[in-house]
Amino acid sequence: MPSKRSLPAALKMARKSRGLSQEAFADVSSRTYMSTLERGLKSPTLNKLADICDVLGIHPLTLLTLSYTGGSASEVDALIARVRRELTALTRRVAS
Template structure:
């Protein structure tokens, strides 16, 4: 079995289409050319740009990133989110120890 390769461009395209949005719908935050380049993996967005794009799609940026890493399998998303929750808990617990 081949390992799944995370794909932000695929996730972006899937969410955009699921929301019924054209690339032009992002004109307040991006050009159609830029959206096309993102979806073809020719450019990489900053976190600020991701937040703006997600605002247009009315989703949280973590939804986009989760879809990029989990692919089409909801079970992958559940496992991924459980891992993130464990890691966040570890980081918060460690930071409380270091900075009481």
Template sequence: MAKKPSVAAALRAVRQARGLSQEAFSDVSSRTYMSSLERGLKSPTLNKLTELCEVMEIHPLTLLTLAYVGDSPHEADRLLALVRQELDMLSKTHNKQ
């Protein structure tokens, strides 16, 4: 059974990898909110996710990719290939309309 995607774990991992404290996000979020996000008690909106990623200096898709691949970074290639394939298909469908 595949592991469930975890934005909470990805957020915590990137924050720690960047050497940032929860307080480093004070311009966009409270420490309490960050703690709630990292414990999976709350889910960020897309706008909030973008703001958090700006503080960490990563693209939001990087964080979401990490949420889906977790401890298996080699899975990122497979996932990104799937995304590219789906985007191509959707683009072709959209262009035909």
């Protein structure tokens, strides 16, 4: 069973919160593939993750944030602040 802070758990949580079945992803994936993702048996490519998130109606970063934080508001805030700092540092180095 995947931990609360994992991509499989976040994917399942997001799917259920949207009221979608695994079959709802038929245009982008098979039910069997969705099941293997939710059980942590396979990992999606970035393109597949984007397709799945389109069906969910969320940005892929939202799903990844949920994966890393389990949805804890304080952890989301801390993660977003960290990402903002890292992006700022990286883009400054590129601009220099």
